[in-house]
Amino acid sequence: MALRRRGGQRSIDYWPGFVDALSTLLMAIMFLLTVFVLGQFILSREITGKDEVLDRLNSQINELTQLLALEKGSKQDVEDSLANIQAQLADAESEKSRLQQLLDQGAGSSATANKRIGELSGELDAQKQISEQALNQVELLNQQIAALRSQIAAVEQALQLSETRDKNSQAKIADLGRRLNVALAQRVQELNRYRSDFFGRLREILSDRENIRIVGDRFVFQSEVLFPSGGPDLNPAGQEEMGKLATALIELTKEIPAEIDWVLRVDGHTDNVPLTGSGRYRDNWELSSARATSVVKFLISKGVPANRLVAAGFGEFQPIAEGDTPEARSQNRRIELKLTEK
Structure with a gap:
């Protein structure tokens, strides 16, 4: 009997004194915010690159999952065919035994019985060969499924590592913002103090x-x-x-x-x-x-x-x-x- 195999297509889709202090604060804020925005831009580019990697890894996981489902389906088809072949093989063995019994009892024509036994023996040999091929195919599918599972595990591990790095980058951005705010406050206080001293002296000299x-x-x-x-x-x-x-x-x-x-x-x-x-x-x-x-x-x-x-x-x-x-x-x-x- 011919073994029917069903397959599927695989698709891969490859952020006066009062006036003096206020202006100083504004200029210092503009300067430090420029530095902050630049830092955010650099880190955002790094995060964007990581997002692309995450998207690519997720896409690979989806593709591998689809392939795994297809392989499982193919394996099930082969197992169904194997069960069918084994059932037919059992039927042929039973028929051969029945004919042998009749022959031993002398019932019917010996030539006809021998001929039928020969035909059944040939069919049994063919079925055994098909059964062996099906078993080999099942073993190959098991190996492919194991390989796909290993790939999925590796991709998931890489995805977890990328997510960890993304969290670390977000923490760095938050820390940079805090440090910039502290530096901004310190710079404004220092420049205000020295500017006040300078203007105080000029007032005394030029008043x-x-x-x-x-x-x-x-x-x-x-x-x-x-x-x-x-x-x-x-x-x-x-x-x-x-x-x-x-x-x-x-x-x-x-x-x-x-x-x-x-x-x-x-x-x-x-x-x-x-x-x-x-x-x-x-x-x-x-x-x-x-x-x-x-x-x-x-x-x-x-x-x-x-x-x-x-x-x-x-x-x-x-x-x-x-x-x-x-x-x-x-x-x-x-x-x-x-x-x-x-």
Whole structure:
């Protein structure tokens, strides 16, 4: 008899004093949050990669499970066929025994009985061969199922390891956030303390000057105090005032810890009267930048470290007084000093 085998297809689918403190806090928060976001981005990329590995491992588990189910189905089919063959083999043995008994009793034709016994013997031999093939196939299927189970166990172990690493990464992110918050608070407190000391000293030195005032977290010098009209070079009065500033900065430099990366920003501003373009400077951008640079270079000549100074020119585009009156324009022509972080 022919052995029928049923198979299946396998598919593989391969995050004034009050103003001073607030601005400092905001800048420190922005800096440290940038570091925090960068750390989160790097760790998120690592976690994303692990998620892809987890998805791939889950997909492999599903595929192996499907293959295991198919193999189990094939094994059951072979076992059913084997049982059927064994039943037919038993029937043939029984028929052969019956015919042999009849032959021994002398009933019927001896030739016919012998012929029938020969046919049954042949069928029995064929059935035995088929039975042996079925048993071999069952053994092969058992081996394949064992191999699939081993693969599934290995994939599940890798999945558990990946999940453990993912939990460790999440713990690292939480710890990084806590440390950044602590560093943020410490940095804000330290910078606020030294900035308060610096501005306190400048208030003592410059408090009797009418054309020097405090606006938020900045010291503001009117340009008329420091420069001649339309020029970038410090006049004698301006050199005297900047000399006092240099002394205070040098003392402060000795006290601030090296890990606080501070700078004094010197901002140049002009009024909104355009330059003719025929003089030394073509426009207010160049004049404001030149005045800020002049102040920075003077401070460096007095011993202030160059890496702690920044010069910037804003032209007429950051006014502190609105309007075109002489008073408003005079207030807008200014040099501003701001102690901040890089």
